Amino acid sequence: MDTQVFSAQQNEGVIEKLREPLLWLIPMLLCGIGIVMIASSSSGAAIDVYGSPYALGAKQVVWLFIALGAMVCGYAIPIGFWYRTSGLLWILALVLALLTLFTPFGATVGGARRWFRLGSLPIQTSELLAFTLVIHVAKKITGEGQERSEAFRRCMGVVLLTLPLVLLQPDMGGTLLLLVLAMGLFVEAWGWLYPLCTGALSLLAVAPLILFKEYRMRRILALVDPWSDPLNTGFQVIQGLIAFANGNLWGLGVGHGLQKLQYLPAAHTDFIFAAIGEELGLFGTLFVLFLFFLWIWRAWSVYILFPRGFERSLLWGMVLSIVLPLLINVGGVTKVIPLTGIPLPFVSYGGSALVMAWMRTGIILRLARESRS
Structure with missing residues (x-):
């Protein structure tokens, strides 16, 4: 009986060690997808402004290194x-x-x-x-x-x-x-x-x-019926839906998207999920959502280990700070809720959001470590 208990504990420890890296490996994979899609979806505008099609992708790589430093700080600081x-x-x-x-x-x-x-x-x-x-x-x-x-x-x-x-x-x-x-x-x-x-x-x-506020009402009207004003209030929503339609199941291929040719504003920021849908298809968007789901599951498995208290509420808040922007961004791009300008965590172009997302990841990793002590 003692041998069985020891074996079960040993197996549980192995599983825990295998699952722990998911908390940072999944965001890293999402960032990798994001950098590729940022470079692809902004290439036309980047040539005009910076003279290189990969300028914004390269900038995001720099921000990622800064963000990883923030993660290390978040992990090193005691709760x-x-x-x-x-x-x-x-x-x-x-x-x-x-x-x-x-x-x-x-x-x-x-x-x-x-x-x-x-x-x-x-x-x-x-x-x-x-x-x-x-x-x-x-x-x-x-x-x-x-x-x-x-x-x-x-x-x-x-x-x-x-x-x-x-x-x-x-x-x-x-x-x-x-x-x-x-x-x-x-x-x-x-x-x-x-x-x-x-x-x-x-x-x-x-x-x-x-x-x-007229511009806020226009966003509501664009959600209800974007085709009533397709060249103005409904333009961005319609172009996002066209990007998904162009992508079909497998997508047009990285670098072959059409909406980045100034058809879809903010393709590398707020609408990067639509850019993924066009170039990587339905399976590409589902893969991104699956990665987020896997990360949420792993964070939940840490959350339930804590008794009620500051650590438990802090972990809940840090995870929610990433999950809510995910839901809001995907909901806005797919015409489920009005557009808000909230970026897709780890994927959209932008420095502040990326740094803070990785800082939260570092704190979550620290909490995961302390949950085992």
Whole structure:
């Protein structure tokens, strides 16, 4: 009997060692797919701007090395550090967002003031706000010696101080993402009652901000009937659907996509999933989704090892910070929900989002390590 128990434990240890690398190997594979697709889908525009068809792909490789450094930092830092400094980190992110909005350090691109420029390095402050919000709310939720209602009020105070800074950029998609992220943390801690009530009230509050802003209403109308205005409000949605149709089952092949010829705006950023569908086909998109599903399963298997507390809520929040953008991006590109401009994690072009995604991966790896100790 003892021999059987030892054998079972030994087998379980082997399985654990085999599954552990999935938490970083899968994101690495997704990044590899992303770099290839970024280089392919941006080649025409990159030649015009940079003189090389592979310029943006090469830039993403540089960002990946920086992001891997962030992962190492996230893994090396003890979880207790995040607990002790959560409030300070959140305040620093708020200050950075304020500097972006109201000082010359902020950069306006496409009518939105979302980037803080540290020399030539652009930092998207909403990414830092999302990261620090998760850590601080996870701490507030799991604080000892407080009633649930008191913890909820404190958490909502953190959320309500954070959201306006993203809304003023303006970034409605980022604002809703932060709100849903906070509600997801509430669900993990307290069930569905608080999040449903808060979500309903929040929707009533933001409805006028959508109804009375023409460009936001155009996104809603493009979701309902993009073909009513195919050259304007519905153009991007229709071109994304055409990309999927062009790809069929196996795709046109890497580098042979047609939508990158200025037909599909943001093909290497927000619409990279459509570019994958065109060049790698239905099986290519399903493979990407399968990789995400496998990663989520592995993260879940770590999550269930923790008792209720800060580590469990932090892990939930870090995973949710990657899963929600995945759902929002794929839903927008496939015409399930309105477009929001949220990038596809690990795959879309962009430095800040990639660095923060890998920082979260490092923290998740650290939590996976501590779950075995």
